[in-house]
Amino acid sequence: MTKTIVIKIGTSSLTQPETGQLALSTIATLTETLCHLRQQGHRVILVSSGAVGVGCARLGLKERPKAIALKQAVAAVGQGRLMRVYDDLFSILQQPIAQVLLTRADLVQRSRYLNVYNTFQELLGLGVIPVVNENDTVAVEELKFGDNDTLSALVASLVEADWLFLLTDVDRLYSADPRSVPDARPITLVSSMKELAEIQTGGQGSQWGTGGMVTKISAARIAIAAGVRTVITQGRYPQNIEKIIQGEAIGTHFEPQPEPTSARKRWIAYGLVPAGKLYLDEGAITAISQGGKSLLAAGIEAVEGEFDIQEAVQLCDRHGNEIARGLVNYNSEELQKIRGHRSHEIPEILGYTGAETVIHRDNLVMT
Incomplete structure (x- = not known):
């Protein structure tokens, strides 16, 4: 049976940790694995980090740049080099690929979101493997995905993938970082995200990358909400992807x-960038989370x-913990006036008759 499979490989797996140079043997094995999956009839998308890391190596930089303009320039140098390597290796196996560079803005606007979806469907229908990366050269800070773990999960959600593989520099998730805690407990199966409340996720994995285990867990949360089975596994052994699909416990x-x-x-929960916050009382939280109700002005205590x-x-x-996201029927100035009031009072307060709900349940999603 044909599956849609999204594979994300991080900078720590693509490059040598000491120099930032490309790990060509890993990339070659990854290429062979993805081509084999295509030959079996699967639809494959590769989300590849590495543009900034490769750009650093190409320019002789000893550490990842922090200034956004310099990082964008370095990414422009590295992305071309990275795609050249991929295209050379995939071409040897007669597998066409396509470069797809995305920014968060491409998913924020509904029409662009659907256009990205249609482009992926056409590419996959043609038997092409899209190679996706964030468009670091033009992305501005407030509209960045932040890391390719999040990007890969959003892509997997967008195309309604069957599998998402997050290839990283450890073989699986542990209760703590096994590099600093030798007796950390391996975790092989997560049935509910609540099971991960006690684990220590640590920081980012390498000086060349932006991710870490915390971003992978966040990515898994996005993907599983879309019905996508997600796997964290060792990036140096891409051939394990096929074994996992066949049922091996890796x-x-x-x-x-x-x-x-x-x-x-x-799209509301993960594609959009929230522009503000509404703080709710206990009654409103119960109504939307347990009763499936719309949000009314009476349940809003504060607007930010x-x-x-x-x-x-x-x-x-009240403590600032996010429980849901939604699209509002009033702007922030109007909500400051009507918060805490009953719906029948709103026309008198605002001077006109607006929507009965602040957020309709069709535009509200629990997070």
């Missing part, structure tokens, strides 16, 4: 939610940020 598996969130609600109608906001409890 890496850490995150079981997908049995009832995936709808595509529109996934400036936003317009139909922008995304975070819904938080």
Whole structure:
């Protein structure tokens, strides 16, 4: 049976840790594995980090740049080199590939989100392997994915993939970093994200990368909400991908939610960048989380940020913990006036009749 498979490989797996030079043997094995999956009829997408790391090596830089303009310039140097290597290796095996560079803005606007979806479908229908990366050369800080773990999960959600593989520099998830805690407990299966409350995720894996285990867990949360089975496994052995698909117990598996969130609600929850926060009382939290109700003005205790109608906001409890996201029917100035009031009072407060709900349940998703 044909599967849609998204594979994300990180900078720590693509490059030599000491020099930042490309790990060509790993990339060659990855190429062979993905081509073999294609020959079996699977639809394959590769999300590849490494542009900044390769650019650093090419320019002789000893550490990853911190200034965004310099990082963008280095990424421009590295991305071309990285794609040249991929294209050479895939061409040897007669496998066409395509470069797809995305920014968060491509997923924020609904029309562009759908256009990206259509492009992926056409490429996969042609038997092409899209090679995806964040467009570091033009992405601005407030509209960055932040890391390719998140990007890969959003791509897997967008195309409704069957599998997401997060290839990293450890063989699986542990209760703590095994490099500093020798007796850290390996975790092979995660049935619920609540099981991970006690683990120590540590920081980023290498000086050349931006991710770490915390970003992979966040990515898994996005993917499993879309019904995508997610696996964290060792990036130096890409051939294990086929073994895992065939049922071998390698890496850490995150079981997908049995009832995936709808595509529109996934876009609201993960595609959009929240423009503000609404702090809710206990009654409102219970109504939206347990009763499946819309959010009313009476349940809002405080409003934070400036936003317009139909922008995304975070819904938080009194302590600031996010519980949901949604698209608002009022702007922030209006909500400051009507928060805490009953719906029938709103026309008198604002001077006109607006929506009965602040966020309709169709535009609200629990996070």
